[in-house]
Amino acid sequence: MMETFAVDPEIFVQLFVALTLGALLGFERLLAGKEAGMRTFGLVAVGSCLFIIIGEIVMQENYQMFNVDPLRMASSVVTGIGFIGAGLIIFQHELKGLTTAAALWVASAIGVAVGFKMYIVALFAAFLTLFVCVGLWFFERYLEKKVSNK
Template sequence: MPTPSEFFDPSFIAILKLFLAMLLGGIIGTERAVFARQAAGTRTFGLVAMGACLFIVTGNYVDVAYLGVLSFDPLRVAAAIIMGIGFLGGGLIIFRGDSLHGVTTAAGLWIVAGIGMAVGFGLYLIAIFATFLTLLMFTGMWFVEDRFKHWFEEVKGDSR
């Protein structure tokens, strides 16, 4: 079966990858902005996913262009992305009194970078499914977590 790269210019495929990564990241960021009311939202999440994808796509081009000249490992690019996103995510985490805020959004940025890398490597189905699971975790599991908190408070109150 022919692959898309046999029919389309590699640059066009790279542009489609960037667009898909931005779209998937933006969808997750919209949930953070609209429902969770977090500062990092649609644009931030879309840019992180697209940036991660761009680094992977660029790394793949460098690997092909300098084959035999350079020793290139695309997984080192992925490792650098993960470290950079850790730095960004750390900036989102805030201590207020005795509570911690922004950890879920920081984890969301981390997963969105992974989604962007998956798109960059051509793992489209995995990226789309990871987007679905992330949205499920942000929305559906919030409801479950809230119910457990209420149940725990009731149990704790009854034991006094």
């Protein structure tokens, strides 16, 4: 039987790390003036992390009663994020927000990584995502100017 009050303190660390990394990505999107910001990205990362944590707890404590696989939970998270991403892309009947939707998808994956205690992978993925959203944005503007000057 699952103990209601016996909680591994690392779960709180996992949720906080997921929130922090997700909110960091959302902060960049907020600065870029996009539809989804710190709250959306933070909630997606925390929710994704929480689904993995719940799956692992249920699997460990009730493995004989339930056929729960945290990897299947992760694939379900990806499906759910697809709906949110589609809502971001098709905003007011215009096709825009692809980068924000993709970044939100990565925020979900970061939450999953944190849920599996893959902190270094999650941190590096957050760094790469920020590089893509900021660094490559400047590089794209540079290339656009070069091409338009020809």
